[in-house]
Amino acid sequence: MEPEAAKALALGLAAGLGAIGPGIGVGYLVGKTIEGTARQPEMGGQLRGLMFLGLALTEAITFYALVFGLLAFFLKA
């Protein structure tokens, strides 16, 4: 396989597979927030704040995988 093709594959696989876990995590987190707000609507504001915090922390995991893909793509062999 040519190195260009391998690099392109590496970047694509890294970004794609790395988005599976955080996708599940973010969906779970937002679902729990909705559930909590449905149980106690007066806590909605606090729950929303905590959701944003958790959102950014789990979103970051996608970028860990993406960074390695970018490293594989742009560094010389």
Add this chain to the structure above:
Amino acid sequence: MTTATSSTPITEPDLVPVPPTPSPNDLGPEQQPGLFGKLFFPVGALILIAWGIMIALSDPVPKVDFDPTQEFKLEPLFGTYDGFFSINKGVVYLAIAVLGSVLFAWYVNRKVKGSLTQNSKTQSAVEGVYEFAFDNIASALPAGKLFNRYMPFVASIFVFVWLLNMTSFVPLPLNSHHNIGDVDFIYAFGVYAVTSNIFCTITLAFLTFLVYHYEGVKAHGFVGYLKTWSAGQKGPVLFLVYPVEILTNLVLKPISLAVRLFANMLSGHVLILLMMALAGIVGGAIVTSIFAQTAGVAVALAFYLFEMGLVASLQAFIFAVLSAIYIGSAAEEHH
């Protein structure tokens, strides 16, 4: 005494006037479409016809080499000096953010010393930002001396990173790869995110790294601070716990702080560039390229608004809050 005789007409009591019953197909007065509804289909049809004519009369779009890394290269703007003090577009954006932060802090200082009433919009906006930083970000710091010492640090990180992120969506004529016309030093408009440079974010994360280790050592002593990395366990399980804790505290915390901000900003800007360049990448057949252009510009606009509205502010907030949490947890007392 008058009695009702047959000559006076018998009047029925006043009835409430009943509107005529509408037929099932009638929309009713409050459901008639307004101006937007009346214009939607005719204007939409006209737009589609114009689009079709454009497709029919246009040439195929040639494929171009899409290289987004050129947008993120830093070249000196004035002259060819490329050393430590050279001015490039990153430096200009950084100077704007620094100026904004300093002006913000100076404004807060001046207004707090003066009157405490909210008598202008700027004052309430600035005080709102200060209160946000005080309540939400610095609340992660434990109360007491640590709060007093590091609340300005954490709030400054928030304001600085927020300004860096927001100004990265404002185009300035600093794009040294294309010039307007043929004049050499009138650069084209371009956008550059300073925080999409790993060196910027790692410098900010390094500041937090220094601060929280210093506070940890100050609160517990050097050996005591290393002992707080035992996560409350005792005995031989520490052989498993300590490598993980050392890796987390020395490597993962600052690196994750830096990479989170860097990758969010970089990927946001690269996605916007990619969507705008979609037509050039797809190329070839007329229909697909026109469709790619239209869809690309629309999606690029959506990404732009999403990034500017949500991701920029959220990432600045997360950076500041995590810095506060790390400082607080490094200096907390034993369980």
